[in-house]
Structures are given as structure tokens and as C-alpha cells.
Amino acid sequence: MxxxxxxxxxxxxxxxxxxxxxxxxxxxxxxxxxxxxxxxxxxxxxxxxxxxxxxxxxxxxxxxxxxxxxxxxxxxxxxxxxxxxxxxxxxxxxxxxxxxxxxxxxxxxxxxxxxxxxxxxxxxxxxxxxxxxxxxxxxxxxxxxxxxxxxxxxxxxxxxxxxxxALGEEWVFKTGSAGGSFIDKGMADLRLGKKVEAFNNVERGxxxxxxxxxxxxxxxxxxxxxxxxxxSPMMSYYERMKQLCTHCGIAWQDLLVPSLGTAIPMTQNxxxxxxxxxxxxxxx
Ligand SMILES: NC(=O)c1ccc[n+]([C@@H]2O[C@H](COP(=O)([O-])OP(=O)(O)OC[C@H]3O[C@@H](n4cnc5c(N)ncnc54)[C@H](OP(=O)(O)O)[C@@H]3O)[C@@H](O)[C@H]2O)c1
CATH class of the missing domain: 3.40.50.720 (NAD(P)-binding Rossmann-like Domain)
Known part of the structure; x- marks a missing residue:
């Protein structure tokens, strides 16, 4: 630099x-x-x-x-x-x-x-x-x-x-107009011990x-x-959340719930x- x-x-x-x-x-x-x-x-x-x-x-x-x-x-x-x-x-x-x-x-x-x-x-x-x-x-x-x-x-x-x-850290929610991606919101909620639903049939990078x-x-x-x-390689929202929680040591097993989404397109690689x-x- x-x-x-x-x-x-x-x-x-x-x-x-x-x-x-x-x-x-x-x-x-x-x-x-x-x-x-x-x-x-x-x-x-x-x-x-x-x-x-x-x-x-x-x-x-x-x-x-x-x-x-x-x-x-x-x-x-x-x-x-x-x-x-x-x-x-x-x-x-x-x-x-x-x-x-x-x-x-x-x-x-x-x-x-x-x-x-x-x-x-x-x-x-x-x-x-x-x-x-x-x-x-x-x-x-x-x-x-x-x-x-x-x-x-x-x-x-x-x-x-x-x-x-990001990984659901606090700074994310202080930026921009979008208010953080669903991944960030989900990870922040999982850290607080809240239940989170994530699509397992919609796959993105x-x-x-x-x-x-x-x-x-x-x-x-x-x-x-x-x-x-x-x-990244394409995967479902649910799989991505699992991957990130495991990486960050966040307990997801009883809190992360797979759900069916209707997002269009269903897959985007x-x-x-x-x-x-x-x-x-x-x-x-
Ligand atoms: N985040 C993603 O997942 C993602 C994915 C694909 C592509 N992108 C692209 O990456 C770029 C950045 O995304 P981001 O997530 O950082 O979005 P963001 O948090 O919404 O930031 C966009 C910024 O643009 C500013 N802006 C809007 N209109 C403006 C204007 N007329 N004059 C000056 N500034 C203006 C906004 O300021 P105000 O809020 O003050 O209006 C806002 O801070 C965008 O081009 C987005 O399309 C993002």
C-alpha cells in the first residue's frame, strides 16, 4: 500500500x-x-x-x-x-x-x-x-x-x-439504505439465540x-x-448460513430452519x- x-x-x-x-x-x-x-x-x-x-x-x-x-x-x-x-x-x-x-x-x-x-x-x-x-x-x-x-x-x-x-456485525446495519443483507440479519439474530428461516431451494453465489x-x-x-x-460456488441460502455459522462458531443447529422460497430466478450461478x-x- x-x-x-x-x-x-x-x-x-x-x-x-x-x-x-x-x-x-x-x-x-x-x-x-x-x-x-x-x-x-x-x-x-x-x-x-x-x-x-x-x-x-x-x-x-x-x-x-x-x-x-x-x-x-x-x-x-x-x-x-x-x-x-x-x-x-x-x-x-x-x-x-x-x-x-x-x-x-x-x-x-x-x-x-x-x-x-x-x-x-x-x-x-x-x-x-x-x-x-x-x-x-x-x-x-x-x-x-x-x-x-x-x-x-x-x-x-x-x-x-x-x-x-459480512458476518452480521453491528457496523453493517449503520451503512447504506438496504439495512444489511438477509445473511447479516440472520447471523445477527442467530447470535442473539433467535430462530431464523432460510430458503433451501433458492441457490445463489x-x-x-x-x-x-x-x-x-x-x-x-x-x-x-x-x-x-x-x-463463491452456488449454494442455497440455508447452506450458506450453515457454512458461515460453523466458520464463526455460532450455534445454528436448533435455530436455523430451512424454508421454501419463491425468489426469481430460483438458481443463479x-x-x-x-x-x-x-x-x-x-x-x-
Ligand atoms: N450489496 C450487495 O449485495 C451488492 C450486490 C451486487 C451489486 N452491488 C452493487 O454495489 C454497489 C454498492 O452497493 P451497496 O450494497 O454498498 O449499496 P448501498 O449500501 O445502498 O450504498 C449505495 C450508496 O449510494 C449512495 N447514493 C445513492 N444515490 C446517490 C446520489 N444521487 N448521489 C450520491 N450518492 C448516492 C447512497 O447514499 P444515500 O443512502 O445517502 O442515498 C448509498 O450510500 C451498488 O452499485 C450495488 O448495486 C451490491
Whole structure:
């Protein structure tokens, strides 16, 4: 990290779940942290509140900072909220990303988080060359943002993520608007000895936030630009909770109850061969 001292780094969505976690790890490098309404929960000095839909405000920010690398996490991250408010969704994903791309200094590098929801579950093992088939607005807008970044910013890492989670620690619930994934809520409840139901018929991939932050730190100076799928092997929500509880020493045997879910798609896999062969990182 020492050699990255002095680099001009910008994190958008810094008060959100993923942004907060990265900010904590990169704070020695003094990134500028942009939030909207929700401040990062950690005390931090280099904070700016900017509504990134406002192109003029974003232009001023970019002219002041001239970032060499932008971790772009600002988004309307709840798929349900996207369906409920399509105009806000379009502005928050597309307008914000357009504003950013239009004002990015020449040669800047962008790291952007997309989603496995660019697929609809019909392809059993989609890789980065598979054609996206989003079923919902959130996935469609992410595809549009990906295409915009790919066509306009040569130095980009776009990572498609499934469910990102921590281990139910308290800090998670102080970040972002989503209020923690079901995994985090479930683990926090299990720690308190409460019963938790988890789908055993809906299968997805997962990413632990600490491992994702490690990958983002590698990307700070990596030049293998492009699109990457990042995910654990696919498993049910129930199996994932069991795995994590065992890892953390949380008693789950009498508390974790398998249940049947109706989430669509019922299975969503991501092929991660490109990621593991390029970065030698495997997500479990
Ligand atoms: N978490 C996951 O499981 C997951 C999975 C796949 C992809 N992703 C993607 O990863 C990124 C980060 O996700 P996250 O979980 O950290 O989401 P999050 O906790 O909801 O954080 C998103 C942040 O974006 C900010 N934001 C929204 N509109 C803005 C605007 N107009 N101007 C400036 N900031 C704005 C929000 O600020 P306010 O709350 O103050 O409005 C929020 O802090 C998103 O692109 C998301 O789609 C996340």
C-alpha cells in the first residue's frame, strides 16, 4: 500500500455498505469519500456530500480532485426499490454514471460494481462473454452502465457480484439504505439465540465483504482491465448460513430452519474462471 500513498482516489457511495468497508481499509491513502445523505459511520475527515445526479456539482468535484482512480459504488442498490421508482432508478444508475464518465479526467481508472442480476437464471453457468438477459430494471440499468463504462473508459474493472455480506456485525446495519443483507440479519439474530428461516431451494453465489475489499485493493494497481464475475460456488441460502455459522462458531443447529422460497430466478450461478485465472483469488 505504501507505494499508493499520494494517489488521488475517489470513492462514491462511501456511506453505503461496500463503500464504507473499502473506505475503512483505504483510509491511510486518504481517498475522498463522497456520500449523499448517509455519512460513512467511521470518523473520517475527507468527506464530501454530493448528489451525483447534479452534473455541475460533480464537475466541480472532479476539477478539484482530478482522481486517478474512482471506486464507483453510488447506486440504488435494492432491486425492489428500482421497480418501485423507475425514474429514481434510472437517474441514480444511468445519469450518475453518465455524469461521472463525462467528467472523468483522461486516463483515469474506474472500478464499478455490477450484479449477477444481468442474468435471469436460464444459463446454468454464464461467463463474462455470455449475453446478459436481465429480467428486472435493476439488471437492465446495470447492463447500460457497464456498456457506457466499457465504451468510454478504457481503464476499467467491472465486477459482477451476487449477494455481498459480512458476518452480521453491528457496523453493517449503520451503512447504506438496504439495512444489511438477509445473511447479516440472520447471523445477527442467530447470535442473539433467535430462530431464523432460510430458503433451501433458492441457490445463489455469495461474496464476503472482507474478501471483496481485498480484491479492490489489488485492483488499485492492477492493469488486467475488463469485466469479471466474482462469486463463491452456488449454494442455497440455508447452506450458506450453515457454512458461515460453523466458520464463526455460532450455534445454528436448533435455530436455523430451512424454508421454501419463491425468489426469481430460483438458481443463479456465475462462472468465475476468468477471475481466478487472472487474480489467483478464489471466493469461497
Ligand atoms: N450489496 C450487495 O449485495 C451488492 C450486490 C451486487 C451489486 N452491488 C452493487 O454495489 C454497489 C454498492 O452497493 P451497496 O450494497 O454498498 O449499496 P448501498 O449500501 O445502498 O450504498 C449505495 C450508496 O449510494 C449512495 N447514493 C445513492 N444515490 C446517490 C446520489 N444521487 N448521489 C450520491 N450518492 C448516492 C447512497 O447514499 P444515500 O443512502 O445517502 O442515498 C448509498 O450510500 C451498488 O452499485 C450495488 O448495486 C451490491
Amino acid at each position: 505504501e507505494k499508493n500513498k499520494g494517489r488521488r482516489i475517489l470513492i462514491t457511495g462511501a456511506g453505503g455498505f461496500i463503500g464504507s468497508a473499502l473506505l475503512k481499509e483505504l483510509s491511510d491513502l486518504s481517498p475522498v469519500a463522497v456520500y449523499h445523505n448517509t455519512k460513512p459511520s467511521m470518523g473520517y475527515h475527507s468527506l464530501k456530500s454530493v448528489d451525483l445526479r447534479d452534473e455541475q456539482a460533480l464537475r466541480v468535484l472532479m476539477m478539484e480532485l482530478k482522481p486517478e482512480i474512482v471506486y464507483h459504488f453510488a447506486a440504488l442498490a435494492s432491486p425492489k426499490r428500482n421497480e418501485e421508482d423507475p425514474q429514481l432508478a434510472r437517474e441514480t444508475h444511468l445519469k450518475v454514471t453518465e455524469n461521472l464518465v463525462n467528467n472523468l479526467p483522461e486516463g483515469s481508472h474506474i472500478v464499478f460494481t455490477s450484479t449477477d442480476k444481468v442474468f435471469d437464471g436460464s444459463d446454468p453457468n454464464p461467463d463474462e462473454n455470455s449475453k446478459p438477459h436481465p429480467k428486472w430494471l435493476y439488471g437492465r440499468l446495470k447492463v447500460e452502465c457497464e456498456n457506457l463504462i466499457r465504451s468510454r473508459v478504457p481503464r476499467h474493472h467491472i465486477v459482477r457480484l451476487p449477494i455481498v455480506h 455469495y461474496v464476503r465483504i472482507s474478501r471483496l475489499v481485498d480484491l479492490f485493493k489489488v485492483m488499485l494497481e492492477d492493469e488486467h482491465y475488463g469485466l469479471y464475475h466474482v462469486s 456465475l462462472n468465475t474462471v476468468k477471475l481466478s485465472s487472472t487474480f489467483k483469488i478464489v471466493f469461497d
